[in-house]
Amino acid sequence: MKIVLATGNAGKLAEMTRMLQGYDAEVVRQGHLGIDSPAETGLTFVENALIKARHCAERSGLPAVADDSGLAVPALGGEPGIYSARYAGSDAGDAANIERLLAELSERGQGDRRGTFHCVMVYLRHAADPAPVIAHGSWTGRIVETPRGHHGFGYDPVFEDPELGQTAAELDAPAKDARSHRGQALRALIQGIAAEVAG
Known part of the structure; x- marks a missing residue:
């Protein structure tokens, strides 16, 4: 069974492929099929993930998986939220987004x-x-005042796990996958579709 992953992120493709080992599923990135990314016009993570998955499924004729994620900070009224990747502007990188957050x-x-x-x-x-x-x-x-660590991406250098006392950027990939929001969601998704991708 072939599944399209609605992302241009090679890291997400590798993670999904790794977690689907043992299942009858081949994950391909949308770019490999010449599919572009749609405008994310939703107001929630759910809406944006559905927009991306539907876009890929329509253009590929294949089942599709998409994610939408971000950081919500209560003291900032939930910001950056769905705008996490572009908090400091549409062309901003991780460093600029972190700088604005802090x-x-x-x-x-x-x-x-x-x-x-x-x-x-x-x-x-x-x-x-x-x-x-x-x-x-x-x-x-907890959002720390000074970035720490060199792994991961996004806000990982300023997001500290309270139990470990380390930022997400200080964790290696297996440790991060075991605790992270994306790891949790991916495991739950695989459980939900396991019967459909069983080998």
Whole structure:
């Protein structure tokens, strides 16, 4: 069974492929099929994940998996939320997004540095699937004042796991996968579609 992963991120493809080992599933990235990314016009992680999965399923004629994820900080009214990847602007990179997050927390946070990563993953059997499989994972921690670590991406260097006392960027891949929002969502999604991809 071939499944399209609605992302241009090679790391996500490798992670999904690794976690689907033992199942009768081949995961291909949308770019390998010449599929572009749609505009993310939803107002929630669920809506954006569905938009991306439906776009890929329509253009490929194959089942599709998509995720949408981000960091929600209560002291900032839930920001950056669905705008996490472009918090400092549409062309901003990780460093600029982190810089804005830390500046906003310094100005508006009032000492509350809690943050939660959310990841929603969806699986569509076809573009008109009326009952998509939807999985959610979350990871709550603390936003540190100074970036630490060199692994991962996004806000990982400033997101500290409270139990480990390490940022996500200080964790190796297996340790991060075991705790992260994306790891949780992916395991739940695989459980939800296991019968369909059983070898």
